[in-house]
Amino acid sequence: MTETLSLLPAAAEDVDAIRSLTREAYAKWVPVIGREPKPMTADYAEAVNRHRIDLLYLEVRLVALIEMIPETDHLLIENVAVSPVFQGRGLGRRLMAHAEQVAASLGHAETRLYTNKLFAGNVQLYRKLGYRLDREERFNGGIAVHMSKPVQA
Numbered sequence: 128m129t130e131t132l133s134l135l136p137a138a139a140e141d142v143d144a145i146r147s148l149t150r151e152a153y154a155k156w157v158p159v160i161g162r163e164p165k166p167m168t169a170d171y172a173e174a175v176n177r178h179r180i181d182l183l184y185l186e187v188r189l190v191a192l193i194e195m196i197p198e199t200d201h202l203l204i205e206n207v208a209v210s211p212v213f214q215g216r217g218l219g220r221r222l223m224a225h226a227e228q229v230a231a232s233l234g235h236a237e238t239r240l241y242t243n244k245l246f247a248g249n250v251q252l253y254r255k256l257g258y259r260l261d262r263e264e265r266f267n268g269g270i271a272v273h274m275s276k277p278v279q280a
């Protein structure tokens with residue numbers, strides 16, 4: 128039997144599930160940076176209204192999500208969260224490719240993201256996906272790594 132993946136836009140009734148999945152996905156980073164990462168404390172009621180959040184379901188179970196903010200000249204990937212049980216299955220890569228398609232559909236020439244420098248596995252994944260390091264900046268007691276990737280039209 129083949130498992131069915133579906134990608135659906137988030138709605139107001141999804142806020143609790145978004146918050147829960149994000150907290151679960153980012154919990155492993157708390158001991159690494161000594162605090163809750165930004166996505167764990169975000170206001171998802173506001174984010175659902177102001178950003179594009181697409182939810183990835185395996186059958187009926189929410190397993191991952193991507194939060195994107197269309198800017199004037201690029202698409203900012205604000206958050207990618209994959210349930211720990213489903214990490215390592217390529218779902219994050221699938222969501223990143225989805226973001227690139229969204230950026231192209233909006234006419235943007237690039238996607239951008241930022242992450243904590245101590246999230247080394249994430250930085251490595253983004254590099255493998257073709258993202259370049261643009262700059263680093265101090266943020267909330269750590270270093271934020273800003274990355275970008277040109278969009279293929």
